[in-house]
Amino acid sequence: MTAPPIAAARARILRARRTRPPLSLLAIAAAICVLALVPVVYLVLRATSADDQVIQVLLRPRMVYLLGTSLLVALGTVVGSVALGVPLAWLTCRTDLPGRRVWTVLVVAPLAVPSYILAYALVAAIGPGGAVRDAMQQLSLGWLVPAPFGLPGAILVLVLSTYPLVLLSARAAMLRTDPAITETARSLGDGPMRAFVRSTLPTLMPAIATGALLAALYALSDFGSVSILRADTFARAIQSQYSSSIDRQGAALLSLVLVLVALALMLAEARLRRHASIVTPHGARRAPQAVGLGRWRWPALALCGAVVAVALVLPAAVVGVWVVRGMALGTVQVDVLAATRASLSIAIPVAALAIVLAVPVAMLQVGYPGRFARATRAITLTAYAIPGISFALAVVFASLALVPDLYRTLPILVLAMAIRYLPLAVSPTAGTMMLVGGGLVEAARSLGDSPARAARTILLPLVRPGIIAGVVLVFLSAIKELPLTLFLAPPGMRTLATRVWTDATEGAYVEAAGPAMVLLVVSLASVGLLVREPRAQTS
């Protein structure tokens, strides 16, 4: 009887689960967990020290209204992102769409565009003084142009920012589905679309739901674009409470509520993901036969083109137009250099610190999976998933209370961001480590290497692709980041992100254009670096 290699790996994992991890790994992981939890503790403390008046104020109809609108925005985002994400996934995965390979990359690329840049582009196009609105007004057609403000605009921007999440999730599930199911349905008389809808789509539901929940979480947490678009959501209210109240308690309480909602969504997503891996069939490796689109390929291409145009080309074009206008006025260059310098002086140390912390955490998760590794994972994921503005507020409270000398200095900002984005670095690192296998370290030790030397000579070279992916992911997130930078950057330091946001909120389109362009280019370039074969990617 042959035991497949899977059994060997599983045996090793089962065994490893019972071994105690070395003290050094435990210490590092424990320190990271403490750093991640302390801000949340302070948020809870500030929020719950509320006196009755504040609580009353928060129970006003206005707050219920805000919760309602936030949920409405989340719902709209979910509906829109599923309506876009699933068909696009199907088109790029299961049909003979012309230029399929190019479209596969393009439809996912909008992930690189920060939502507030998309919001800025929208406002700079059709908002007051916007390029398109101006042009239309010249033609006396100004009345045709809708206003971008409010819930519809916010939902549009959020849908375009989050549909790639649904798309990627659905696509991954589609790739795993046994094509024989659809083929069987077709042998029983269904046309290709009908066969897909009736036989495959139901099995994809868990994966789609996972993507949808991620989109909802994103929509609830987002504050950059909703404040530019003046949509009344919870996240926006938190920011305005923060800046307009003398006592930040209200903001803390709102933040806590939002954190709880986010946690609920996360738990739902985790449960769904577990269900998904049970239900989604693990079928043959055979590639399914592509569905012929025939004359439907034109509408399909139109859909792909339209989505890419609005989500990718439009922001680039609008930003470009305003950069040109700015260059004519000569106001753009100086600000951009300083802002870029500032952004890099944050993003590069954050990426470096995150990966340094990620390697021991990944080693813990892969080599010694057990209670401790699971706890570390849960805590670091929480610090990542809770809304950015809540986390930023929490860090402000915590740093003022614990390390006032470091408040609003670069070290505390870099540390907070590195902790927040740690899972982005751990995930690909742990993924490649798992592929590489802990058995290699044992083999090296049996041949005379100390654990450190074994990690250096054997593990690190093989894990390099995962580490690089982790560094790029964290760099990309750090350079786009908004709330932490707004609250904790040293006085006078203005990054690309904060410049775009403050200028866009004030309607200063020209001033926002230069930084927006740089951000777009850096984001897209980073995503380009990340495009690899699916094998090496992890969820």
Place this chain on the structure above:
Amino acid sequence: MSTHVLHRHLRRASAVAVLALTLPIAVLAQSPATSPAASPVPTPVLEGAITVYAGRSEGLVGPIVTRFTEVTGIPVTVDYGNTTAKAAQILEEGAASPADVFFAQDAGALGLIADAGLLAPLSDDVLSRVADGYRDADGRWVGASGRARVAAVSSERVPEADLPGSILAFTDPAWKGRIGWAPANASLQSHVTAMRQVLGEDAARAWLEGIKANEPVVYEGNAQAVEGVASGEIDVALVNHYYLWALKAAAEAAGDSFPVVNHYFDAGDIGALVNVAGLGILASSDQPAEAAAFVDFLLSAEAQEYFATTTYEYPLIKGVATAEGLVPLADVGAPPVDLNDLDDLEGTLALLRELELID
């Protein structure tokens, strides 16, 4: 093209792009963030850099701050923002605040910080340059420039005769949909505080409710509101007097018309409130001498000239004339409001929040 090749091209292109962007930046990163000393330093002792929390807009005060550094050699880092937000931030940060100076857009915010014990007393020399009504009774803050509350109105769509003498008349339904304001702006909040002080809570509340019933357009700031009048979005904006002048000058320089005029309210009406933008030195400052130099400079003839002629505000020291075309301060007819009494910002915020005019 196979996926492999496509990916390879993409990766190469992205690597080049990122490199192209970051390399020059890294090279340029050598230069300091703030301007270096260019002129002789008056007192050798003053070398430390200061941080200013400014509730004023960068466009308006940036140049005078740069000028200060040129003259004294003291580097200044400015954190611009909304006055109320900055005040809240200072209160939150307490002694840990990195700010040395608070440059606020209105007296109410300064009073609030002073009452919290966070401001250090200013020198008599500085305080004596400004009239009694424009500084803190306890010497903790001083006004730097004056601003009158006005209604910026469209010269094309609103005939002079229609304009009311009292700001309270804007609650008339005739103005429905034609008014614009910025409730998040500290100047308006200070104005409401004054109303509460002088007219009483109920009258202030009634006025706010009346304006709210006229469905005003909400703007992020005063400048946007005035631009709204020019573009025709609204007919009337409740703002400070000086925005009109700066925006009008900029528009006319570009060859556009700017059909907006300031309407001053009747003498003694609460609408004619005169407030001050002012300065206070944080008690926790590590550079008190440099901070004092900053306050001193902004109350010098040069800076006051700047406020008068460039930003079109009212200078507060003797010997500096108001810009031409402005209604002189003496003729504005400000109501008898003691600026010291405007420190109940919290109460105003609570009222505005209750009426759902701010979040």
Place this chain on the structure above:
Amino acid sequence: MTGPEVSLRVADLSRRFGTVVALDRVSLEVRRGETLALLGPSGSGKTTALRLVAGFDRPDSGTVELGGRLVAGGGGWVPPERRRIGYVAQDLSLFPHLDVRRNIGYGLRIMGADERDARVQELLEMVGLEASADRMPHQLSGGMAQRVALCRAMAPRPDVVLLDEPFSSLDQALRVQLRDEVRALLRLAGQTTVLVTHDQQEALAMADRVAVMRAGRIEQVDAPEVVHARPATPWVARFLGAGTLVPTTIGNGLAVTEMGSIRLLAEPPVAADVCLIRSEHLELTSPGEGTIAAVVTARRFEGSYVVLDLELPSGLRIRGDAPAAMRAVSVGAELGVSLQRDPGTVAFVDDAT
């Protein structure tokens, strides 16, 4: 191979994981040059024991001595990199970024370059892989990879080589071939070896001694022939043998079973009341004089054999190979069963153990 007589000594080794007892006071000795197989089903503790010897885990109690030196227990601890062991994991763990030559030479860092190259070359020639020395692991076949892994482990001349289910990923034919090769190789080098496996054919074919393990304890340690012919307990008998335990009464030099009597040449264990009857002990004929009637309950064609499941009148089920004449019998047919005249070695066990 030089060194102390006993290369590996394990005394009272115990290890538990939570409430599960993986090893319960296990003691063993492996002599220099000997190959010991740890044989048992999954969960028997054999891999745990191997990993404790290697140093990838610490025992709760007991000691491990390697090459006469205390490496675990008794207040001492030597990490795996300082024990002189060779270790081949189930999935071989060849370093994917190093070629064959550098994989084999990995543990020879201390040697000078010339000495190292010479040793690597020696091993390559021993397994016939000189031509593949520059290949990368992913370019090797299963059998080649297996040889490389073994060479790598043996290169530094360790006190003990530890093999964890070495051939489990290979197909049947390759296994048998490789098994003989590896056995020859280890013998030639005089290498002390401990081999963990669940496959009794492998254990019996490769080892000088077999330790049969069950639930963390050693049931029997003996030469393969002895374990096979004289299992110490019914469990060992069942684990190793393809046979049935048949109740027997012993007296007057005879062992009487349902199917017939066996003349005893030696004294069986005192309380033995079952004996292990294998298919080779049975004679299947047509029903008749001197046989017991049995009904065929199942028939399985296995190429050279036809295996029949038979039910005796007492209800006892036994398995037998059909002789040429019987190959065509069908299920439900009646056969006569008797014992061979000369059954050879039959194991007697006390069923109470």
